[in-house]
Amino acid sequence: MKRESELEVLENPDALADRLLKSESYVERHKNLFIGIFVAIAAAVVGGFLYYQNREAKNAEALSAMFQAEYYFEADSLNKALNGDGQYAGFKSVAEEYGSTKAGNLANFYAGTILLKQGKYQDALNYLEEFNSDDLLLQARAYSLQGDAQLELGKAAEAASLYKKAAEHKANDYFSPQYLMKAAMAHETANQPAEAVDVYDRIINDYPLSAEVADAKKYKARAEGLAKK
Template identity: 45%
Template sequence: MRSKIEQIRMSKKNTADSGIDIIESPEALASQISRAEIFFIKYKKALIGVAIAIVAIVLAFAAYRFYIDSQESTAQSALSNVVYAMENDSLSQALNGSGGNEGLLAIADNYPGTDASNLAHLYAGIALIKQGKFDDAIDHLKSFSSSDLLVQGRAYALTGDAYMEKNQPEEAISYYKKAADYKSNEFFTPVYLMKLGIAQEKAKQPKDAIASYGKIIEEYPLSAEVTNAKKYKGLLEGEVGE
């Protein structure tokens, strides 16, 4: 009787030989090819459909990128013509364009998916706030998105400002919180926390406002907002009896 070790060796040998047989034996190889042919024939339509779908997706993506790249170039050129008007507070010209040049509103709408369109939404929001058109400003600011360290937080805060101008402190609070929580930094976060505290006071949330002012004092003691934060916090604590 063969030992267990010999049986294991024979089993491994047979397994290995089966692969060699397929390569060395024409009959075995033909059998494997035949099975593959049968599988292909059986699922021919499905396999071809999948292949066509993959090619279509690749081509569609390539076409989309080509389109976006071409649009980006045009949109960036249009946006550069608007920046000068923005810098000189020619708000109507910046928003609506002039001399055949597109304004921020047109750039934002006509070049979706481009960086220039995205930035045009932000600029339009700022200009519309200055014009007192707060609802329109909110729509554009909400359409803007960025992973930048500072700009997205600024957009959140501006949205909060627009809601405060509309006397809607509850809505403003949610955006000031987003601004304060977005990539915290010593330069702008204290400003956003101060805005948050003021909005919370207006919304009759004194304890929350105290917490916001306290965060400035504790976490950003060197900021310019600390003096007012201490003042407002002390006044509120006196009112609520803390």
């Protein structure tokens, strides 16, 4: 029946006109709704474009602001890199003002690294936890540095977990066994020899060609002896 009705509309001019009038009437009755939908879509598109433009502008500002701080970092003038020199901003202020940008995110990494070197472990941890990246090297490094901070704070088990997280972030044959070695040793520090044995085994089995294998075998024997006590 539906098929016949559609054919009638196509073949009968009066039926087609009636259908069009009904359609126009429907649109007329609901024009405010259609206008509202159109305005909402347009506003979303324009808003998204403006947000993207503003974010890119902010990121450019952040990159410019931290240029001198990066220079100080490379020159090992860590206090100026962190806090600025009175004329140029340091990583802390860039991270606080531009934290939502890529450059501001990177400033968190720099600030955490410096604070760790300065022995301010909890502050370092706070900044490093704010850093987030898909980068193969930097994100794994950030997890490892968090582990270093936790280890200095006397939280060896938490440190081991972070070292393993670093090893598992886009795992690779070069860096992963290094981070796993740190994890195993942190487990030993936490008096968790059985967990350390498991990690040494991972190095031996998963990365047999790595430079860490010889030490992993040696330390595994020691950890197994401690686990039996």
